[in-house]
Amino acid sequence: MSGATTKTSYREALRAAMREALKADPRVFLMGEDVGRYGGAYAVSLGLIEEFGPERIRDTPLSESAFVGAGIGAALGGMRPIVEIMTVNFSLLALDQILNTAATIRHMSGGQFSVPVVIRMATGAGRQLAAQHSHSLENWYAHIPGLRVVAPATIEDARGMLTTALTCPDPVVIFEHATLYNLEGELASDAGAVDIERAAIRRTGRDLTLITYGGSLPKCIEAANILAAEGIEAEVLDLRSLRPLDDDAIFASVRRTRRFVVVDEGWRSGSLAGEIIARVIETAFYDLDAVPARVCSEEVPIPYAKHLEDAALPQVDKIVRAVKTVMGRG
Amino acid sequence: MSGATTKTSYREALRAAMREALKADPRVFLMGEDVGRYGGAYAVSLGLIEEFGPERIRDTPLSESAFVGAGIGAALGGMRPIVEIMTVNFSLLALDQILNTAATIRHMSGGQFSVPVVIRMATGAGRQLAAQHSHSLENWYAHIPGLRVVAPATIEDARGMLTTALTCPDPVVIFEHATLYNLEGELASDAGAVDIERAAIRRTGRDLTLITYGGSLPKCIEAANILAAEGIEAEVLDLRSLRPLDDDAIFASVRRTRRFVVVDEGWRSGSLAGEIIARVIETAFYDLDAVPARVCSEEVPIPYAKHLEDAALPQVDKIVRAVKTVMGRG
Amino acid sequence: MSDGTPLDREHALQLLHGMLRIRRFEEKCAELYGQLKIRGFLHLYIGEEAIAVGVMRALNSEDAIVATYREHGHALARGIPMPAVMAEMYGKASGCSHGRGGSMHLFDAQRRFYGGNAIVGGGLPLAVGLALADKLLSRPRVTICLFGEGAAAEGEFHESLNLASLWRLPVLFLCENNLYAMGTSLARSAAETDLHIKATAYHMPGSVVDGMDVVAIEDAAQRAVAEVRAGGGPQLLEIRTYRFRAHSMFDPERYRDKAEVEARKKEGGPLTRFIARGKRERWFDEPDIEALERTIAAEIQASVDFAETSDWEPVADLARDVYTPWDRP
């Protein structure tokens, strides 16, 4: 990255990407609960309705199945809808439309249709919103053939992934971890489209690979810094794309470090972390020097009380401990 | 098993379990689409409405979210509902109720409520019903804390699991693979409740463990027989319970055979099979003599045409090949 | 018709041909199902043909159709060539969905036929979206959305009709009320059995028409489509019909008396009634019908031949079209 940068936030980066798309392509519109007059539940779309009007920044009733389905239909009809589901927790109400129509209609029709819809949603816990508002179900979406699933964990990705997703002829689901919206940093003034299929090494290290994505990335970076002070150099691999997974990047890093820990806010059983362990084992079993581990959420509905919520989620200290165990320094 | 047996089918065994429960406990009732006058989409409840009447064998409108939620509410109200969702494909419409209420209300309320609802659904492919009617999403349900998830693969389990599930104070989801309903065999005349938390060895073998469940069990048995003729003795472990997973049984078998293959009709990425590989690796890494493998569905919407559907699903020949590869005889 | 013009011979023959063609096609399908040529689920439209034939005449080639798994009639009436439909029933690569969809998933992008949806109620949000695209792009198109009376109990019905009305979208909701959802009669599925009344809840015009009268259906559809196209907002049209056959080939029909079905048949289905009327009104006569039957028989035979001789999709192509080729930026 060379040239000018500006200080911006993850939220603003997402908004900038949407603004740009709305300006560049009349087929693009944003639709979802409270994206307009309210400004977005997480203020991502703040100000867009003033700029683009209520037709293109379209508030919907509380009807997740219908408005997500309508986004799919509008995509079939030639538009480039961005559908915001306020949070992943409510996306279950629209899951049938996403799985049985968006992800399926192309293959099932013998390739006659494409569904260029982008579905954005907030995900994750950490704000004391309790059991029904703290889900991390990215793994479910990452299980569905026909979808692409991405999780921007940096400001650059918040800025660029949506732009690229809008060029994609197939449905792309974007998971924005709710604790990242306030993340601030420098962004190149000419930042734009980024690849949405490759993992990225966020920190290099020779001893072990921390594989993670989304809201857990900052925790992994912090853990890696702590570990570095103790002489353990962890590489941090940000998956970025959850479907398809970037096997090459995963295997390459693990083959280099020969040890890995996966950090994922989903519940442990059936987590994406489990999938990653399985893949590495299937392909790079003999390259490993230690038993891998995962740091996931405890298998409980996430509680409201802060100390219990903290205990339920992956935390820096748990990551550090897991790494040390894998390093044989537990 | 000693004493008299009668020839019965998986379907009849399920029905017998429901009849018995309906007779024994006035709080038990069955509710779902076409469970009454139609006799059940898979004829499982055939004849029950004549015996127990339309109040207890309750046909519902096409309203998956409401009638599943009503089953949950009725359980909270003191009943013991059996809710039949015609197939897992339609269960997405009720997933919010299952995850956000049934699985959550106990923990979230600090232990004040229990939800003794049993939710039965058909699952799986293999009948040329195409992309929207061929899902295997057991892994999604097995991911949810607060649920128990079981998959009867034998007539004995079809007969006994429901009985036990009805004694359970928490929600139990029962997956009945659609290709098993016509399975026939001998059942002890006094067959009844069976454990619903333990895996079962369906065939012993010293060389490798085939870990599977539900509709893939017959395929694994067949593969094991073929392999036996070639001198490979595969143990077949039927998971039976998908949540909780019976780690002890899995690890014990794998430690004995030192090799394993997981067979699961779900799509490969994010499959339950992946979870099982991860678990074994986390616990029994050093006990393995070979890289494990999984045989799952191809990552495509399941097509209608028979040859394509066959190609998309786990099949005996694929299992045999996977086993040979793991045995180093590929 | 809506302008009071009586039917002429040509128009009448077209209606008759349309219905007869669907009827004979499906009778053949039932036969082929018995021969295991067609597999999976097969939902026959027999008794309901007047709807597809009447409604499709109200559309132009730019309009869109969202249908259900009981959509052979819709597909044929929309103009998807019969060989492509039959080949799809066989699962052949020459089928209108490349053999991947089968009976429940007929598609045709060129004719804007968006399936073929096996999730009851699943098509309604889609139709809303197609209409939204048209509205946003100021295209004078109409989307019609067909669904059964059973589907009206799904949440998607409620959400979709509200959305369409709120946004005044050019979509016509067509409820094919055949009185049963599998084995569940309307009275056991809906607290309010006058389904068009539900339109009131969405501040939307609702009306009802006799599904056994193809002329009345065409009339109602022409009027409704014109109003919708003119920007009057969505409408709900309930079409009262009856399914003469089982729900699917697996259905032993325990939930209704044979006598009920016989009585309905005696009242006359759309074909019987239209033939009687056509003869009465001298629109056509027996020889015309015989000529149509011959044409249709030939078309069906050609379609079966086409399906029989078509190729299977190579297994190597299984994963093709899970994703679309993408020019990455």
Next chain:
Amino acid sequence: MSDGTPLDREHALQLLHGMLRIRRFEEKCAELYGQLKIRGFLHLYIGEEAIAVGVMRALNSEDAIVATYREHGHALARGIPMPAVMAEMYGKASGCSHGRGGSMHLFDAQRRFYGGNAIVGGGLPLAVGLALADKLLSRPRVTICLFGEGAAAEGEFHESLNLASLWRLPVLFLCENNLYAMGTSLARSAAETDLHIKATAYHMPGSVVDGMDVVAIEDAAQRAVAEVRAGGGPQLLEIRTYRFRAHSMFDPERYRDKAEVEARKKEGGPLTRFIARGKRERWFDEPDIEALERTIAAEIQASVDFAETSDWEPVADLARDVYTPWDRP
């Protein structure tokens, strides 16, 4: 009341006490939120108190309540002790949900208070099920189900009302129409803004009552609950109210003019109006109000003290109550 009896002093004081108690409790909560004692989402009921107070009087201890995330008022009016509610807001183990639920998930099994649901529309199917259990067990109970006007757009509304009516279940649906769903006004969420009209679609009685008039609400609720209890089937009661505060503590209220809110406040909320009327009708006077304020202030202080001094649930118990202890057969 429904029998035309005028309110007596005691009754009036109870109503006033009920509303004032909720108001002051929530004002304290807002303050505590500013002090970071309460976290997560906090949805205030200020302006809507008459509903909870009026409605709960129509219930007996066997009846059930299904509420929303905006349920402090319902919980208090139902009789969940204020200390237990306040401790829940703090996340303490002495809270009515053991500190695990927080503001959005107040529960009380003993008082048949089934939450506290943070999924909009999620409570409706549950209420149907509770009522179904009562019907199957022939218990003369009523379940009330509270939800916002925004929730009426969800599919669950449609499915649940249909089911309840079809099966004539003893459930009273209470739509708290405060004109906004977060920032989305009713006119932007419903094609038909007279929500009680939607009952027609389910062949169900629907009516509307002024949500700022606690006496009218109690009256309407008493009547409706009696009819439902008598086996008359479910009803939909729309209660027109207004939310004086932001949707939640995160809401900057960009979607409505301050002037609109001020105008509504000037018209008078349930408390202002009832106080004016109570004085006019000589049910109570300023000293009565002051006495109530003192009682309430003491109760609130005691509740805060209780919450402050209560213990946190030990982290070791995190996984307790994911499952219920089970006597295996």
